[in-house]
Amino acid sequence: MITEKPVSSSADQVLRQIEKAAEKEFLPIVGPHKGKILAEEVRKAKSRHVLEVGTLIGYSAILMGKALDESAEIVTIEIHREEAEIAGENILKANIPPKVKIITGDAIVVIPTLDGPFDFAFIDAEKSEYFQYLSLAEDKLRKGAVVVADNAGIFADQMRDYLDYVRNSGKYQSRYVQVGGDGLEISVKL
Ligand SMILES: C[S@@+](CC[C@H](N)C(=O)[O-])C[C@H]1O[C@@H](n2cnc3c(N)ncnc32)[C@H](O)[C@@H]1O
DSSP states (O other), X not given: OOOOOOOOOHHHHHHHHHHHHHHHHTOOOOHHHHHHHHHHHHHHTTOSEEEEEOOTTSHHHHHHHHTSOTTOEEEXXXXXXXXXXXXXXXXXXXXXXXXXXXXXXXXXXXXGGOOOOEEEEEEOSOGXXXXXXXXXXXXXXXXXXXXXXXXXXXTTTTTHHHHHHHHHSSXXXXXXXXXXXXXXXXXXXX
């Protein structure tokens, strides 16, 4: 009898390596549990043009990229050059279908220079700046675009202006999805 081992893709291997490193070095990656929901949202939205704020070493970009095809593009912004370089190496190794453009710089400066429209955004950088990122990106988000914000549970106090806006401005339909002790705020632009 021939038994076949499940084939794990290069992306899966890179994700597992980053998860191990993250545990050892306390890297604040989105992680596999919230990551599963993020990947489902990006897949459901059939996203073609994705904006990510906060690349770190590429974990969430790879997770999202795995759920997309080669017609998609991910633009991801990271303020620290060293992290952006490691992200570049990880993303190359992961060999995901979409094109990924890593921009090194402060998202507050970079977002106004980007060409939209985006149909998906993942916000996961400085918690007190989430509202600024969204305000700067808002005109570049297509109607129906999905915006996922990480740490809406543990850092809710630091992102209060953001959460008030997506929940109460009437411009988004927003829900909080709890995962363990934290959660994602998932908002659809109306
Ligand atoms: C929580 S980590 C991102 C984790 C990543 N999304 C993941 O799940 O693998 C936050 C990242 O945002 C970056 N960052 C913080 N403020 C930023 C800013 N204003 N512009 C761009 N990146 C920023 C930090 O350097 C850090 O690498």
